């Protein structure tokens with residue numbers, strides 16, 4: 001079983017942990033299913049909100065869904081592949097943006113304030129870039145497991161929701177390489193403009209993604225090998241946090257392309273690993289839409305954002321809160337003295 005005081009030390013330990021993940025709480029879901037038809041509305045009239053309250057209760061392990069303690073954690077990591085000229089911005093932006101998060105000046109600070117969510121920032125060895133994965137594996141087994149274990153420490157019991165956010169110049173190249181490594185197709189299917197690169201840089205980035213998968217092919221036996229070879233520490237940390245959330249009964253709202261690439265690694269190990277996750281937002285990065293389809297999910301909102309930081313998912317938190325509030329706060333037909341349907 002997962003013990004937060006003794007985090008896993010190797011990818012094999014995490015593989016073993018993932019074979020024992022807790023299932024949804026069927027009793028909690030049965031209670032929600034029994035209460036729903038008694039609420040003062042025609043059956044099914046709250047559409048997807050009804051699915052959300054059922055999902056929240058099941059993964060929180062409670063007959064009454066809650067949304068008073070959502071947490072967004074921005075994991076910041078630094079990427080050796082930036083040496084290939086794949087981003088519109090220099091790598092020093094990472095540390096500068098971390099200071100901006102701490103000073104309350106980033107978009108995610110304002111969104112979290114607006115939606116009443118806690119915001120935390122966790123640097124994942126930010127001062128040491130991962131290896132340039134166009135030349136060698138980004139991480140070794142131990143380093144990748146360490147980053148995942150660090151991500152696990154972002155979760156504690158009693159949170160009502162976790163949003164994995166990230167900051168990492170170059171990480172849409174890593175996300176593209178992960179998606180291409182997991183799902184194949186063409187490298188161009190998965191490679192987009194990230195922070196806003198020009199046509200020439202996009203061609204270079206696509207080649208980096210394509211060549212990296214050829215370079216590492218012989219050592220990518222499962223999805224964790226893909227994460228280790230072409231991922232990044234903040235991506236590994238998000239994957240670790242998603243696993244820990246499952247064990248700690250915390251539902252997860254995924255954000256953009258990079259957070260979904262982290263989640264896709266887990267889904268490729270065991271397809272049911274993401275049952276406690278919804279996708280909050282579909283990013284303007286074209287590969288994200290494709291990736292969400294591969295995960296069999298549907299994003300809650302489409303706001304044309306491509307920021308990362310957990311921003312799109314954080315913006316969708318009020319949809320989850322309203323779903324929980326309706327389920328809990330609505331009167332029943334009996335209590336309100338409203339006549340029920342004739343049929």
Ligand SMILES: O=C(O)c1ccc[n+]([C@@H]2O[C@H](COP(=O)([O-])O)[C@@H](O)[C@H]2O)c1
Pocket residue numbers: 086087088089166167168169170171172173193194195196255256257258259283284285288306307308309
């Ligand atoms: O998550 C997304 O969908 C997303 C799309 C475009 C950009 N980003 C953010 O931009 C940075 C990565 O972009 P790039 O061009 O440096 O690979 C990183 O800090 C991400 O948080 C994130």
Ligand SMILES: Cc1cc2nc[nH]c2cc1C
Pocket residue numbers: 089093097166167168195307308309
């Ligand atoms: C300024 C800036 C802010 C970001 N937030 C997430 N990724 C980012 C990338 C840049 C370049």
